[in-house]
Amino acid sequence: MTVTTKERLVRAAAELLLDGGREALSTRAVSAAAGVQAPTLYRTFGDKEGLLDAVASYGFKSYLSGKRALGETDDPVRDLRHGWNLHVEFGLSQPAFYMLMYGEPRVREARQEADAMLRRIIERIAEAGRLRVPVELAAQLVHATGMGVILSLIASPPGLPNPDLIIAAREHVIAAVTTDTAESASDIPSRAIALKAALEKEPGDALTPAEHAMLAEWLDRIAR
Structure with missing residues (x-):
């Protein structure tokens, strides 16, 4: 070729x-x-920024291939753990690429698919009735925690990454945004989060766009 x-x-x-x-x-x-x-x-x-965008896309191609290979199981929280592990492994094994892909204020186009994959996992957790906080906040918390761990370890003195830190951070953020089972998510905020996720997945035609937007706003208030 x-x-x-x-x-x-x-x-x-x-x-x-x-x-x-x-x-x-x-x-x-x-x-x-x-x-x-x-x-x-x-x-x-x-220009050089165009070159950097292309190189970032090249790095994301490998990363996204690994993300897609994970697939989906019937346990979205377990899928979130697997996605976290892959993200951290990529960041620590390809630090220069990771810094270009995630370590700059500029959000490159290639990153959008990766962000969408994370959001999809969070939405599935919400649909299962296991999300404690709104989808957008949960996605931001998971991403910020993972990125913080990776950037911290990249900046640390040479040596093996501390697996205890990686696992502790992962379990801490997962516990902060999810519940153990759908049954324990019987409180009103969790129900509101699950209902909003279901409506966004299948909005139907029972509500007008304005009514849908108003209901989404109300559900967000309840969720908080």
């Missing part, structure tokens, strides 16, 4: 990123590693 100039540039940039971190990704170094002139890089990506 013929490798395009764009693919050569992205692969060259990815190798430089792995070997030398973000600082190694100068346009001159990437062009030289790919065997092209610098103007070719700019014609292909527009």
Whole structure:
């Protein structure tokens, strides 16, 4: 299969990123590693940010492939644990890629699918009646905790990551946003969260868009 100039540039940039971190990704170094002139890089990506977006997408391709391979089971909380483990493993094994993908204020387009996957797991927990807090808040808490653990360990002195910290953080955030069983989620806020998740999945035509929005707002208030 013929490798395009764009693919050569992205692969060259990815190798430089792995070997030398973000600082190694100068346009001159990437062009030289790919065997092209610098103007070719700019014609292909527009500017350095365009190149970084392409490299981040390259990293997300591997990460998302692993996420999809996990699939879904009949226990969404267990799926959340598996997703957490994969996320942390990727971040610690590919720190340079992770910093490019998640460690910057700019949210790259390739990240949106990963965020949607996490939200889908949280929505399934809500649908099962096992979510303590609104879906959006739960997704933010899980993501922020996982990212915080990874960035903390990346910044720590060289050595093996502390598995106790990884597991403790995972179980702490899961306990904060979920219940043990659907039966224990019989309180009104959990019911409101489950009802909103069900309505978002199958809105039906019994309510007008305005009524649906109003009901969603009321359910959010009850959930809080």
